[in-house]
Amino acid sequence: MKFSKQALLGTTVLLGGSVLLYATMHQVLNAPAKPAANSQQVIAKPTTDNQSAISNEPLTADVATEKNLLAQKQKEREQRVAAQEQQAQQYMTEQQRIEAEALARSRAENQLYANKNAANTNSVIASSVTAITQPVVKPRPVDTVAAPPQKQAAVPNSVQNTAQTQSAAKTQSTTQIVATPKPTVTAPVVAQPQPVAKTIPNNPGTYQVKVGEGLIGLSRRYNVPVDVLASVNNLNTTSSLRVGQTITIPTAAQVNRITQQTQAREQQRQNEIARKKQEAEQKKQQALLQQQQEVARKKQEAQLKEQKRQQEIAQKKLEAQQQAQKKQAFQAAQDNLRQARQTVKETDVKGTFGVQVALATDQKKASEITQKLQAAGYKVKTTQTSKGVRIVVGPEKGKVAALALKDKLNNDSRVDVNSGWVLYW
Structure with a gap:
């Protein structure tokens, strides 16, 4: 078991009180008798009525x-014994008060340490707590002070009986004091730590701080949480x-209210x-x-952009292929035209033919088409008809040459002729 400073201080106070009580009892019981000078002074004191009555007798x-001396000593001894008692x-x-306070503080301190250890370790302490046994202080027996020997022969029976009665009463009183020991208070042995019911001291309302005191000590003394005590005093x-x-010490109701608010x-x-x-x-x-x-959108935009780029590439590739094909077709048509013209020269072909490429609605339109054809190197001739201005490319001798010229015109991208037909010139 862990003992705090208060428990050790309480134990020290108990031992010191026991030693002090023993020393006091020993000093009181072993006090020396008064010197003979006091006896002479007592003799010189005026006597009582009984002593006067006795002194009238010359023989006693x-x-x-x-x-008289014996009665005086007896009285003084009784006074000393009463004062000592x-x-x-x-x-x-x-x-007893100091022991009770020390024992209560020791138990409260031990319970506080036990509760702290239980809260920190979350385990049940199964070890038994060593019982704190209060030291038993037994008063030392007081020796009965024997009365001085009396002169039996010279003392009358009445005086002797009176002295014996007083001595017996004194001896009985002293014996009763010695025979009555102090009740022994023994702390019970606790097998397991039990929760101690916290007693709330009287609330003083306000308290002036003394030397060595702090918030923690005051909170323990008045059973008030430290945070509540600090909150009430704006600390x-x-x-x-x-x-x-x-310092303001809150009441139990204020503590409950502040605790609930907290x-x-x-x-x-x-x-x-x-x-x-x-x-x-969220x-x-x-x-x-x-x-x-945003990532998905950008990814989708990138995909669409890539797809569009691929389509453009494919479109350009297709256009390039088409241009290449047109170029090849145009080259083939031009070769065919050259070969047909050569064939016409070698053979005797009758007739002249031309290729009609358009039928313009007016002369202006016909002029535009004619300029484009002439720019491409073709010979053009226009004739007016009832349906419009006829535009004819040629002439060519022989129909074979005229057909070859038509193919060349249809494959020539410069003149944009989609359809043409051969006419007899």
Whole structure:
């Protein structure tokens, strides 16, 4: 078991009180008798009525003096014993109070340490707690003070009986004091730590700080949480206190109210934190979703752009192929035309033919077509008809040459002739 400074201090106070009580009892019981000078002074004191009555007898003057001295000593001894009894009773009461306070502090401190250890380790302490046994203080027996020997022959029976009665009463009183021991208080042996019911001390309302006191000590003394005590006095839990500073000690109702308010604020703070966390999570999810959508959009745009580029490439490739094909067809048509013209020269072909390429609606349109054909190197002739201006390319001798010229015109991209037919010139 771990003992705190308060438990050790309580044990030290118990031992010191026991030693002090023992020393006091020993000094009181072994006090020396008064010197003979006091006896002479007592003899010189005026006697009481009984002593006067006894002194009138001439034969018992010495016995009366002895009786007076004996009675005086008896009275003084009784007074000393009564004073010693009262002082011993005060010491016993003070010792019991100190022992009770030390034992209560020790138990409270041990219970506090046990609760802290249980809260930190979350385990049940199965070891038994060593019992703190209060030391038993047994008063030392007081020796009965024997009365001095009396002169039996010279003392009358009445005086002797009186002295014997007083001595017996004194001996019985002393014996009763010695025979009555102090009740022994023994702390019970605790097998397992049990929760100690916290007693709330009286609330002083306000308290002035003394030397060495702080918030933690005051909170333990008045069973008030440190944070509540600091909150009531507008302090921090780590603030230091000045000597003489006035501290407000809240009541149990105020502690409950402040605790409930603190719990409500803490719950509200936790709810606010949870709400902000949820909002942050939602914003994060939305940002992530928007980012994913933006990435998908950009990816789709890139795919569309790539697809369009591929289509343009394919289109250009196709156009190039078509241009190449037209070029080849034009070259083939031109070769055919040259070969047909050569064949016409070698053979005797009758007739002249031409290729009609268009029938313009007016002369202006006919002039535009004629200029384009002439720019391409063709010979053009126009004739007016009832349906419009006829545009004819030629002439060529022989129909074979005219057909070859038509193929050349249809494959020539410079003149844009889609259809043409051979006419007899």
